[in-house]
Amino acid sequence: xxxxxxxxxxxxxxxxxxxxxxxxxxxxxxxxxxxxxxxxxxxxxxxxxxxxxxxxxxxxxxxxxxxxxxxxxxxxxxxxxxxxxxxxxxxxxxxxxxxxxxxxxxxxxxxxxxxxxxxxxxxxxxxxxxxxxxxxxxxxxxxxxxxxxxxxxxxxxxxxxxxxxxxxxxxxxxxxxxxxxxxxxxxxxxxxxxxxxxxxxxxxxxxxxxxxxxxxxxxxxxxxxxxxxxxxxxxxxxxxxxxxxxxxxxxxxxxxxxxxxxxxxxxxxxxxxxxxxxxxxxxxxxxxxxxxxxxxxxxxxxxxxxxxxxxxxxxxxxxxxxxxxxxxxxxxxxxxxxxxxxxxxxxxxxxxxxxxxxxxxxxxxxxxxxxxxxxxxxxxxxxxxxxxxxxx
Numbered sequence: 001x002x003x004x005x006x007x008x009x010x011x012x013x014x015x016x017x018x019x020x021x022x023x024x025x026x027x028x029x030x031x032x033x034x035x036x037x038x039x040x041x042x043x044x045x046x047x048x049x050x051x052x053x054x055x056x057x058x059x060x061x062x063x064x065x066x067x068x069x070x071x072x073x074x075x076x077x078x079x080x081x082x083x084x085x086x087x088x089x090x091x092x093x094x095x096x097x098x099x100x101x102x103x104x105x106x107x108x109x110x111x112x113x114x115x116x117x118x119x120x121x122x123x124x125x126x127x128x129x130x131x132x133x134x135x136x137x138x139x140x141x142x143x144x145x146x147x148x149x150x151x152x153x154x155x156x157x158x159x160x161x162x163x164x165x166x167x168x169x170x171x172x173x174x175x176x177x178x179x180x181x182x183x184x185x186x187x188x189x190x191x192x193x194x195x196x197x198x199x200x201x202x203x204x205x206x207x208x209x210x211x212x213x214x215x216x217x218x219x220x221x222x223x224x225x226x227x228x229x230x231x232x233x234x235x236x237x238x239x240x241x242x243x244x245x246x247x248x249x250x251x252x253x254x255x256x257x258x259x260x261x262x263x264x265x266x267x268x269x270x271x272x273x274x275x276x277x278x279x280x281x282x283x284x285x286x287x288x289x290x291x292x293x294x295x296x297x298x299x300x301x302x303x304x305x306x307x308x309x310x311x312x313x314x315x316x317x318x319x320x321x322x323x324x325x326x327x328x329x330x331x332x333x334x335x336x337x338x339x340x341x342x343x344x345x346x347x348x349x350x351x352x353x354x355x356x357x358x359x360x361x362x363x364x365x366x367x368x369x370x371x372x373x374x375x376x377x378x379x380x381x382x383x384x385x386x387x388x389x390x391x392x
Contacts, residue, residue: 063285066368073374084333085267089385093392098257101249109245114218121214124179133160135210142203179211268326275325280314331378342377
């Protein structure tokens with residue numbers, strides 16, 4: 001079950017490749033950002049559910065991710081290349097303003113790195129006061145015997161006097177003591193303490209006060225700092241770190257450009273109605289899952305957003321649904337033209353890479369193997385295009 005729910009989260013986050021979109025401030029809706037990972041799928045798939053017999057069935061019936069797909073994740077009965085204008089996907093030109101990385105973007109990422117590695121100032125020259133955040137260790141014992149869960153093992157832990165909830169008056173007993181000293185804290189566990197073996201017992205905690213935590217101190221960007229924190233990525237100098245940041249930012253900008261280009265700039269002359277129904281159901285399924293997280297019915301959730309019915313909601317999101325459907329057709333057109341297909345080996349590799357298992361049975365039961373293959377193939381298509389772009 002763990003794999004199924006992890007995959008659910010991963011697929012939701014990457015759902016752009018099968019049609020899920022995010023809103024923009026100007027009310028246009030485009031697919032979410034393109035992910036980096038990809039793979040494929042393999043097991044005995046369940047038979048696709050029959051197509052809905054009416055619009056009402058499409059809105060109220062049980063949703064099937066794999067409905068309308070063949071065993072390889074291609075749309076059944078649609079001659080995609082007849083409806084999608086093939087473009088120069090083998091050498092897509094990227095404008096200079098997209099792939100040239102601004103210095104301020106690099107500096108912003110450097111600043112983020114330094115802030116993420118900030119450490120608190122260690123104040124040692126005054127006693128602990130009420131409201132201080134301090135770093136302490138402790139070893140707890142009862143009648144001279146240490147007990148489980150009462151030891152920090154010298155790793156230190158942060159507490160704030162008057163805020164952090166420790167038993168009895170544990171933290172109050174530290175007030176007035178200097179950092180660098182050891183305080184013997186005597187407390188009594190509450191009678192209703194969750195660990196019954198400790199409830200109501202007197203305990204002694206030998207508590208070193210390591211330091212009072214002041215404001216964050218940022219490290220300097222030096223070769224020593226880079227080596228200590230990024231050598232595991234084979235980055236050991238400031239110049240290498242800056243170069244890697246530029247590569248990451250450039251890659252992100254180019255991938256986003258490719259994604260938006262395919263989403264908005266490719267001519268699609270015809271979108272079959274069954275694809276519209278599929279992405280309507282996909283959108284409703286998204287909101288149904290959200291409603292379930294709050295213990296609500298999807299109709300009540302839509303009502304909170306001002307929609308009187310599911311039909312009103314779908315009508316308001318017609319442009320989004322059409323964009324999703326067109327994007328799916330574009331990706332399949334490239335896949336057909338370039339001969340890209342997701343294999344069983346790709347699926348297994350995907351699960352090994354992301355979940356360290358070759359058991360995809362739960363995911364196949366939830367999404368159907370055809371949809372998983374389509375998901376993987378769409379990522380393969382995006383990677384295929386991205387790896388051959390031409391920086392102008």
